[in-house]
Amino acid sequence: xxKATPASSSPVSPLRIGLIGFGTVGSAVARILSExxxxxLELTMIANRDVARKRVEWxxxxxxxxxxxxxxxxxxxxxxxxxxxxxxxxxxxxxxxRALTAGKSVVTANKKLIAFHGPELEAxxxxxxxxxxxxxxxxxxxxxxxxxxxxxxxxxxxxVEGILNGTCNFILSAMxxxxxxxxxxxxxxRRGYAEADPSEDVCGWDARAKLAILMRLAxxxxxxxxxxxxxxxxxxxxxxxxxxxxxxCTIRQIARAEQTGVGVAAVVGPMLVPxxxxxxxxxxxxxxxxxxxxxxxEVVFSGHGAGGHPTAVAVVSDLVNLxxxxxxxxxxxxxxxxxxxxxxxxxxRFLVRDRPGIVAAIAQALAAEGINxxxxxxxxxxxxxxxxxxxxVEPCRASALRRAVEAIAQMDFLLEPPLEMQIxxx
Amino acid sequence: xxKATPASSSPVSPLRIGLIGFGTVGSAVARILSExxxxxLELTMIANRDVARKRVEWxxxxxxxxxxxxxxxxxxxxxxxxxxxxxxxxxxxxxxxRALTAGKSVVTANKKLIAFHGPELEAxxxxxxxxxxxxxxxxxxxxxxxxxxxxxxxxxxxxVEGILNGTCNFILSAMxxxxxxxxxxxxxxRRGYAEADPSEDVCGWDARAKLAILMRLAxxxxxxxxxxxxxxxxxxxxxxxxxxxxxxCTIRQIARAEQTGVGVAAVVGPMLVPxxxxxxxxxxxxxxxxxxxxxxxEVVFSGHGAGGHPTAVAVVSDLVNLxxxxxxxxxxxxxxxxxxxxxxxxxxRFLVRDRPGIVAAIAQALAAEGINxxxxxxxxxxxxxxxxxxxxVEPCRASALRRAVEAIAQMDFLLEPPLEMQIxxx
Numbered sequence: 001x002x003k004a005t006p007a008s009s010s011p012v013s014p015l016r017i018g019l020i021g022f023g024t025v026g027s028a029v030a031r032i033l034s035e036x037x038x039x040x041l042e043l044t045m046i047a048n049r050d051v052a053r054k055r056v057e058w059x060x061x062x063x064x065x066x067x068x069x070x071x072x073x074x075x076x077x078x079x080x081x082x083x084x085x086x087x088x089x090x091x092x093x094x095x096x097x098r099a100l101t102a103g104k105s106v107v108t109a110n111k112k113l114i115a116f117h118g119p120e121l122e123a124x125x126x127x128x129x130x131x132x133x134x135x136x137x138x139x140x141x142x143x144x145x146x147x148x149x150x151x152x153x154x155x156x157x158x159x160v161e162g163i164l165n166g167t168c169n170f171i172l173s174a175m176x177x178x179x180x181x182x183x184x185x186x187x188x189x190r191r192g193y194a195e196a197d198p199s200e201d202v203c204g205w206d207a208r209a210k211l212a213i214l215m216r217l218a219x220x221x222x223x224x225x226x227x228x229x230x231x232x233x234x235x236x237x238x239x240x241x242x243x244x245x246x247x248x249c250t251i252r253q254i255a256r257a258e259q260t261g262v263g264v265a266a267v268v269g270p271m272l273v274p275x276x277x278x279x280x281x282x283x284x285x286x287x288x289x290x291x292x293x294x295x296x297x298e299v300v301f302s303g304h305g306a307g308g309h310p311t312a313v314a315v316v317s318d319l320v321n322l323x324x325x326x327x328x329x330x331x332x333x334x335x336x337x338x339x340x341x342x343x344x345x346x347x348x349r350f351l352v353r354d355r356p357g358i359v360a361a362i363a364q365a366l367a368a369e370g371i372n373x374x375x376x377x378x379x380x381x382x383x384x385x386x387x388x389x390x391x392x393v394e395p396c397r398a399s400a401l402r403r404a405v406e407a408i409a410q411m412d413f414l415l416e417p418p419l420e421m422q423i424x425x426x
Numbered sequence: 427x428x429k430a431t432p433a434s435s436s437p438v439s440p441l442r443i444g445l446i447g448f449g450t451v452g453s454a455v456a457r458i459l460s461e462x463x464x465x466x467l468e469l470t471m472i473a474n475r476d477v478a479r480k481r482v483e484w485x486x487x488x489x490x491x492x493x494x495x496x497x498x499x500x501x502x503x504x505x506x507x508x509x510x511x512x513x514x515x516x517x518x519x520x521x522x523x524r525a526l527t528a529g530k531s532v533v534t535a536n537k538k539l540i541a542f543h544g545p546e547l548e549a550x551x552x553x554x555x556x557x558x559x560x561x562x563x564x565x566x567x568x569x570x571x572x573x574x575x576x577x578x579x580x581x582x583x584x585x586v587e588g589i590l591n592g593t594c595n596f597i598l599s600a601m602x603x604x605x606x607x608x609x610x611x612x613x614x615x616r617r618g619y620a621e622a623d624p625s626e627d628v629c630g631w632d633a634r635a636k637l638a639i640l641m642r643l644a645x646x647x648x649x650x651x652x653x654x655x656x657x658x659x660x661x662x663x664x665x666x667x668x669x670x671x672x673x674x675c676t677i678r679q680i681a682r683a684e685q686t687g688v689g690v691a692a693v694v695g696p697m698l699v700p701x702x703x704x705x706x707x708x709x710x711x712x713x714x715x716x717x718x719x720x721x722x723x724e725v726v727f728s729g730h731g732a733g734g735h736p737t738a739v740a741v742v743s744d745l746v747n748l749x750x751x752x753x754x755x756x757x758x759x760x761x762x763x764x765x766x767x768x769x770x771x772x773x774x775r776f777l778v779r780d781r782p783g784i785v786a787a788i789a790q791a792l793a794a795e796g797i798n799x800x801x802x803x804x805x806x807x808x809x810x811x812x813x814x815x816x817x818x819v820e821p822c823r824a825s826a827l828r829r830a831v832e833a834i835a836q837m838d839f840l841l842e843p844p845l846e847m848q849i850x851x852x
Contacts, residue, residue, distance in 0.1 A: 028721070032721055036580075036582060038580075039758075141581075142577075143573040143574075143577020144577075146569075146573060146576035146577035147569040147572060147573040148569075149576075150569065150572035150575075150752070151570075151571070151572035151743050153746040153747070154464075154739045154746055155567075155743070156462065278707065281707060295567075295736070297736060298729055298730070299569065299729035300728040300729060301573070301727060302704070302725070302726040303725035304722060304725075309722060309723075310721070310722040310723060312580070312721060313581040313721050314580070314722075315580065316579075316580025316581075317576065319580065320579040320755065326752055329747070329750035330750070332465075
């Protein structure tokens, strides 16, 4: 019988922490550990490139700084566990494997590593009787992962959806007030919210890695992150927000996965979100996750999904758990491909040179794929030479719609490829 | 050194569960345990009054039903842990004490017991090397307690506020559309959302017990629940919603605690909430908790705070944790009285027989307490014989305002006592 015993409130000696990566999150972790003096935890080593430039005075003088990760990972190093905050698949993956193989628990915020190699690394941790914790890997400072693992394990979660990328949410919520994508992206880059190459964020690759992690923890389904369709937000324009407002919606990058009777659906991309939906609440760099359970219904988690300090809170909370002997429960899951396209209503925006017969041609192309037109929206005051207008269609499969839109894209009245987005039903 | 070791994924024999209380939540717990067949958990005993009437066919025939709680609590009973879902201080408290003293872990949804006796019962659990889990005691199906304990322990939480009573939220959000309190209360009673005697809910006693629990877990401050000021929602009227709308607010029963530099503030009561605040999002019987941390900022948890199945999800999640050997970390806290009144803006609604000089008299009474008047709102179309109007005042202490309002209440133009409410600043 597995019997829970209370963890001791005063461990004999504290857990010695070796920190790899002293960037925004790493320095915030060190800051919290220094300021809060949490019992049972002691920062002993910090590894970072160019350590002379990184070294700060407020870290205790007893901490050993090194440029050499091997020194931190050495079996005799004064580090009982390793915090990995470098990110990316390699060399972070190799470091995490070495730590786990040496029986040292690892705390990481590395969503990419966990999305792609989580199951393998968890098995390695089990094999070597240590723990792999990654509460910071999804939605930073929002306790979604501990909430799901410790508070919703009694439910059967059938859907997970959310706003998992703060950069996209910053861009799209700034576009609500009429700005164009390129302007807002430049502003986000100036503020440090977006990388010089923003592809990872705006193309949805970051969000789908996080969605894959949530699917494994909440829905107990493991999918290869790259098999989740990710559509970029780059084609969304100010005019789309104007039309979305007419539909009482806004636009957000939504990550969405669902377990239906016939299979698994998962997609990331810009979507129309009704203003009354919780998903419309998040602005700026905030994140949000909504889970739907068979027994408990919808649960909403929201807050600061990124940033040094919020992410560091999740890392330090994992450390506190380890100090109290509280790890993660072994989570059973099954590998399953993304196999289902849910039938959902869509929004399609066209930019055309106006002439008679356009609506008829579009309606015909949609009908050829069995798609029913729902509404046609056209704001007054646009010139016939470059006329944006919007069609909404009744629930249909994304692939059928895409075939119809590809056929329409060949038509001579179009000035640019149409933009289609799912409409979230709530 | 405290070192986390991974829990075994296949315990040798399952935890045998003795369930006390087969009401709405208890039967939902049994339902989930029956349907989900969670590994490591086995329902073996159910105790309830009038068991013949309660017995259901869908519970496994191997479960032993009894009317006698003593039988379930006997040392030799086939129950390794006890789930207490009866509620109230006694006899539930005695049963929980007996189970813990016998070294049997307890899972309970009993907010009153945990608010009033949590520290004593936790000490008892520690003494007897077992666990006391109560994830369902606050906000039912929303994993606020596990989120705070496992995901925010790395932060220093300075404020907790929320909507902790579904009955009041149902009543107040229904009143938004113009209905009066008495009508909506009767509807809530018909639907089973409110008790025949609704005092526990509408007077704020239920919410303050939950607030006391959250304060202990999140802010690490233990206050006696009865020392938290609780103001009833009973005096809120449809006209208050009309005036609140003019201030771009709605009205909710808010529970709010804050740790300031000089002490602890805590209060429960109807308050004006800006429409843009997360606290305005919850409608119907939903609950919401917003924590504010020094490092991670605001985190919002929302969902179904009550009801059989959502609450049962929290209970079963606690059972899953125990089956995996994951208990609660010992939480340090200090006893501290509620000692501070934050200075906040207020709303005061008067019902008067109109005559010249009323505003002057009110302004004078407020000025005598050093309170600055902010705005005067008076909707057109009311008759002078029974004229409601509203005054908002700049941030002041509730006690100073109350003295001013008591002075005003003596004035001859008043038709009923004024109603004052805090305005939540966001």
